[in-house]
Amino acid sequence: MFWEKYIPGRFQIKSTVCGLEVCFDDEKTLFHYSLLKKKKNKLDIETCGTADNIEGLAKEFAKNKVPVVVIINGKGVAFKRIELNDDVELSPSDIANKYLPGLDPAQFVVQLYLQQSSVMFISFCRKDLFESVKVMLSNLKLEIADFYIGVPAISGLRPLWSNYDSIQTGNFQVEFSNNDIDKIVLSGESKQGEIKIDGVSVNTQNTLSFSGAISYLMQNKSAVNLDSLIDEITNTHFEKNKFRFLMNTCIVIAFVAAVANMIVFSTFFDKSNKLENEISAYQLKYDKLNEVLSDYQKKKGLIENVGILDRSCFSEYSDRIAQTVPQDVILKEMSFNPPEDDDIHLDSLRKFKSGFLCMKGSCSKSLSINEWINTLKMQNFVQDVNLQNFSYPSDGSPPNYEIRIKIK
Numbered sequence: 001m002f003w004e005k006y007i008p009g010r011f012q013i014k015s016t017v018c019g020l021e022v023c024f025d026d027e028k029t030l031f032h033y034s035l036l037k038k039k040k041n042k043l044d045i046e047t048c049g050t051a052d053n054i055e056g057l058a059k060e061f062a063k064n065k066v067p068v069v070v071i072i073n074g075k076g077v078a079f080k081r082i083e084l085n086d087d088v089e090l091s092p093s094d095i096a097n098k099y100l101p102g103l104d105p106a107q108f109v110v111q112l113y114l115q116q117s118s119v120m121f122i123s124f125c126r127k128d129l130f131e132s133v134k135v136m137l138s139n140l141k142l143e144i145a146d147f148y149i150g151v152p153a154i155s156g157l158r159p160l161w162s163n164y165d166s167i168q169t170g171n172f173q174v175e176f177s178n179n180d181i182d183k184i185v186l187s188g189e190s191k192q193g194e195i196k197i198d199g200v201s202v203n204t205q206n207t208l209s210f211s212g213a214i215s216y217l218m219q220n221k222s223a224v225n226l227d228s229l230i231d232e233i234t235n236t237h238f239e240k241n242k243f244r245f246l247m248n249t250c251i252v253i254a255f256v257a258a259v260a261n262m263i264v265f266s267t268f269f270d271k272s273n274k275l276e277n278e279i280s281a282y283q284l285k286y287d288k289l290n291e292v293l294s295d296y297q298k299k300k301g302l303i304e305n306v307g308i309l310d311r312s313c314f315s316e317y318s319d320r321i322a323q324t325v326p327q328d329v330i331l332k333e334m335s336f337n338p339p340e341d342d343d344i345h346l347d348s349l350r351k352f353k354s355g356f357l358c359m360k361g362s363c364s365k366s367l368s369i370n371e372w373i374n375t376l377k378m379q380n381f382v383q384d385v386n387l388q389n390f391s392y393p394s395d396g397s398p399p400n401y402e403i404r405i406k407i408k
Contacts, residue, residue, distance in 0.1 A: 035048065069145050328364040360401070
């Protein structure tokens, strides 16, 4: 996939790995294991040892999803030292065919350990032995990261052996020359002891398991497989690691997005609540304003009927009318917008004549009333003048009058 090149190499492997040497002999099968953990640039051995049954360890490794690098060694495993000389241009399969002419590739698993010098090693075992180990570890639900065959798997320690001329591993002595493996010599019985590699003490029984774990953490692939069996296992493991990395990355992105969404939601939720509170407050004010406007509309008709909104200048008109009153006419009452004559219902709103002036009083001469009416008609603000009533009281007092003026 195109995105694989963007995944850093350190995320394609795990920081904890177990090197497991499965060693076959005539009596039983031994398991030499080394559990290594890489913290930044520091390497720690969590545990190492030898056991004839690893079911307990396997459960712990499977639970923690610790990858296992397997080294098959002992009975049923063989290796051969060869010097290429003029054959350095040959492909790995051509090399195997030339130096192991009787070996059937369909029956054997073959690995080539190439080096800088012309010396190289070929390791091989029967496929049924390889499959038996693979099935056994798979049944224990272990995650297999890689397979190595034979003692040449110690080449995974390169370049940590630069200070050594030889290293003991089990019952083999591995000799070095120019930082390459020169010889692997059977030294008889397995020798117990410790070697110190890059500041880490390792039991000689666990040298190969330690080498397998180191090759994984340093991504120092020391063998070339002539069969796709081992490559498929290795590729499957790395694909799982890539998938885990992508899944964790997606989880982190989703978590960050969720946190960002929560922050944004919280911010806008607070703003929304604030706006809703403001809207509620303004809604109350709006309702009150509508109530006032509704009340105003109800009262506006009454106010208009009364004539308060008219532009007539009644105060000025009253002054001008008062100046025209004759001497023998007494003006007792002057009212603006008088009520309708037939408006006598007390249980309803009264109706008024808008734009009218009503004057009441008494006079000593009726002729004076006529002259006054003519004078009023001459005023520029008067549209019409009517004598509504003129009567003589029964007690012999001066007659009473009622004049109505319609204002322009």
